[in-house]
Amino acid sequence: MPELPEVETIRLGLEKYLRGHTIKDIEIRLPKIVRGEVKKVQGAKVQRIRRRGKGLILDLDNEWSLAAHVKMTGQFIYQGKNLTKSFHPKLNLPESLPNKWTHVIFQLDDATLFYNDIRQFGWIEVVKTNEVLSLPFFKNLGLEPPVVPITIGTMEGQAILSLDAFKRVVVVGKLPIKQLLMDQKRIAGVGNIYANDALWLAKINPARSANSLTDKEIKQLYEAVLFVLQEGLKYQGASETNFFHVDGAKGGYQDHFLVYGKTKLPCTRCGTLIERTVLGGRGTFFCPHCQK
DNA sequence: AGTATCCTGGAA
């Protein structure tokens, strides 16, 4: 799924188009995607949009919230008066909506918001605002990397991943460092792309057990994690396959991958060919020469 | 700590 930079980009889009607007109706085409008190969204106004890790929370003006996780292939697609084109999730070709991947349709006061999801892994849940952070996904979420100002958009008072906190997390980990980076219960928002790229930038082999890292390496990795997330945010996410902004635009980070997906291509630092292995069931890309 | 699982679609 989209990782922190992609979900934050979705959040900004929802903020731009939905904030202050009323959800007049909701149509559910695939029931397993949606849980909770669905009827509560009808007639409610979207007050603010928060993000925690890779999760989204739309707070309504009636004490209810709409939580969502887009997992691998979920998309929120907005069609307003000035945005009549929609986009094929893969090809980015204009196509009419709803289509076969549209599972939920929100009728807004002035527009329509579609939830599309090819693989159907994503979910939307309507819960009371004061209980939304008690949902299992949010309750067990780890520390938030400080790459976005802690404003109304994220989580006021949220525990932040400081260097010291990162050290504490890494020092006790026996897992390969890459799996630890991607463990949402410890660090929120880092997925496969940014974990691979951060380890390359910090010159650390993804398979190294976390507790083998020196203090210096931990600091380098911490800075690398924040840097690649900021790069992802700067380019508004990676649209290599099927990530699109709420208005259908593409992100650009796929053109700035450091190591992700670069199997058998030369390392841009030393020229050695990048290798692909599997770690924790996920594709892992690294330079066998400069990542020790 | 590993592996299967929810799904579809594109690439090899």
Add this chain to the structure above:
DNA sequence: TTCCAGGATACT
């Protein structure tokens, strides 16, 4: 036809 995919969870 087989493998692979940016995720998270429920199991062995």
